[in-house]
Amino acid sequence: MPFANFKVPAGTLGPEQKQQIIDRATDLYAELYGEVARPNTLVIVDEVVDGGWGIGGTVLTAAMLKGAD
Amino acid sequence: MPFANFKVPAGTLGPEQKQQIIDRATDLYAELYGEVARPNTLVIVDEVVDGGWGIGGTVLTAAMLKGAD
Amino acid sequence: MPFANFKVPAGTLGPEQKQQIIDRATDLYAELYGEVARPNTLVIVDEVVDGGWGIGGTVLTAAMLKGAD
Amino acid sequence: MPFANFKVPAGTLGPEQKQQIIDRATDLYAELYGEVARPNTLVIVDEVVDGGWGIGGTVLTAAMLKGAD
Amino acid sequence: MPFANFKVPAGTLGPEQKQQIIDRATDLYAELYGEVARPNTLVIVDEVVDGGWGIGGTVLTAAMLKGAD
Amino acid sequence: MPFANFKVPAGTLGPEQKQQIIDRATDLYAELYGEVARPNTLVIVDEVVDGGWGIGGTVLTAAMLKGAD
Numbered sequence: 066m067p068f069a070n071f072k073v074p075a076g077t078l079g080p081e082q083k084q085q086i087i088d089r090a091t092d093l094y095a096e097l098y099g100e101v102a103r104p105n106t107l108v109i110v111d112e113v114v115d116g117g118w119g120i121g122g123t124v125l126t127a128a129m130l131k132g133a134d
Numbered sequence: 135m136p137f138a139n140f141k142v143p144a145g146t147l148g149p150e151q152k153q154q155i156i157d158r159a160t161d162l163y164a165e166l167y168g169e170v171a172r173p174n175t176l177v178i179v180d181e182v183v184d185g186g187w188g189i190g191g192t193v194l195t196a197a198m199l200k201g202a203d
Numbered sequence: 204m205p206f207a208n209f210k211v212p213a214g215t216l217g218p219e220q221k222q223q224i225i226d227r228a229t230d231l232y233a234e235l236y237g238e239v240a241r242p243n244t245l246v247i248v249d250e251v252v253d254g255g256w257g258i259g260g261t262v263l264t265a266a267m268l269k270g271a272d
Numbered sequence: 273m274p275f276a277n278f279k280v281p282a283g284t285l286g287p288e289q290k291q292q293i294i295d296r297a298t299d300l301y302a303e304l305y306g307e308v309a310r311p312n313t314l315v316i317v318d319e320v321v322d323g324g325w326g327i328g329g330t331v332l333t334a335a336m337l338k339g340a341d
Numbered sequence: 342m343p344f345a346n347f348k349v350p351a352g353t354l355g356p357e358q359k360q361q362i363i364d365r366a367t368d369l370y371a372e373l374y375g376e377v378a379r380p381n382t383l384v385i386v387d388e389v390v391d392g393g394w395g396i397g398g399t400v401l402t403a404a405m406l407k408g409a410d
Numbered sequence: 411m412p413f414a415n416f417k418v419p420a421g422t423l424g425p426e427q428k429q430q431i432i433d434r435a436t437d438l439y440a441e442l443y444g445e446v447a448r449p450n451t452l453v454i455v456d457e458v459v460d461g462g463w464g465i466g467g468t469v470l471t472a473a474m475l476k477g478a479d
Binding site: 318320321325326327328329331 | 351355356359360362363364366367368379380381382383384385386387388
């Protein structure tokens with residue numbers, strides 16, 4: 066039943082990290098609403114195409130993020 | 135005026151099926167709000183990049199969905 | 204598994220109309236993805252607080268919509 | 273045709289400010305896509321119920337925002 | 342920088358639970374992108390007005406959820 | 411703190427236009443909430459894959475939009 070939508074810059078997270086997001090958000094909702102909520106918990110990880118992410122007016126690119134690692 | 139946003143796993147629906155979603159949601163809103171609403175009804179079908187769709191903690195991929203047909 | 208988010212001006216639709224939206228979107232996804240998708244289909248009807256809906260620069264209020272019936 | 277969704281903490285903006293958001297986003301899209309886009313530009317200003325807005329782990333309430341004026 | 346949007350039926354979570362969601366999502370993003378991401382992590386918990394939540398065609402109300410506790 | 415999500419058909423806007431959207435929305439929020447809001451203002455420009463954009467029941471494609479320039 067519960068729903069969570071994570072938005073991240075494209076190309077910055079791999080399958081394992083997306084699975085991690087899905088696991089953690091699903092676990093969290095099961096804690097909040099009980100295990101009955103788990104099977105229907107829908108978690109979506111959207112990717113935002115490069116150039117479409119602005120924080121404080123600065124466009125944040127995948128390259129900038131990877132450079133910051 | 136009305137707005138509907140459908141999210142589906144990337145690569146699982148073709149143009150005809152997206153048109154079907156757009157038609158049906160537009161018709162539905164025209165029924166609910168009257169024909170006056172039709173011309174401005176905005177329907178968006180977002181695609182979620184593979185690996186970003188979790189239901190009950192399981193990551194649902196396009197391959198799994200196509201295998202299920 | 205599928206997800207649909209309908210946004211409507213607050214106070215313009217009652218419970219029966221929201222149920223109608225939920226039924227039709229659920230049926231549509233079952234047609235597109237098969238009956239296997241039906242139990243997990245999540246449909247959310249969001250209400251947008253009056254004053255927060257602009258089309259072509261004009262703020263559309265519940266009163267205007269009800270006046271247009 | 274274009275769509276913009278602004279999310280703000282509930283109770284922090286009045287009708288005039290929402291109209292300002294709608295005007296500016298509509299004008300912006302008309303600049304980007306031409307005046308042909310103006311009549312169908314949909315701008316939605318969602319309000320997020322108090323307690324539901326977290327930045328850096330801190331819950332930002334309408335009271336805190338108004339205190340900061 | 343990262344963004345997470347949780348949608349829950351209105352009236353089913355209190356302030357402490359919303360803070361829990363905000364804390365956990367912020368911590369998760371700090372793990373994935375590094376502590377540099379923490380201060381700008383935006384987490385929004387939207388409430389969906391009763392009657393607007395359908396799973397598998399069934400409208401899920403706050404009363405049903407509270408009855409299930 | 412403030413959040414704005416712009417959705418546009420894929421391939422219709424370039425980096426400079428996305429920067430323009432980010433700048434204008436960030437400036438607007440700084441006007442509404444004060445300069446204190448600027449550093450945390452998150453603006454996301456989503457691209458909708460071709461075929462997924464319907465207005466009044468008509469699917470609007472990037473080719474149609476470019477043809478209209």
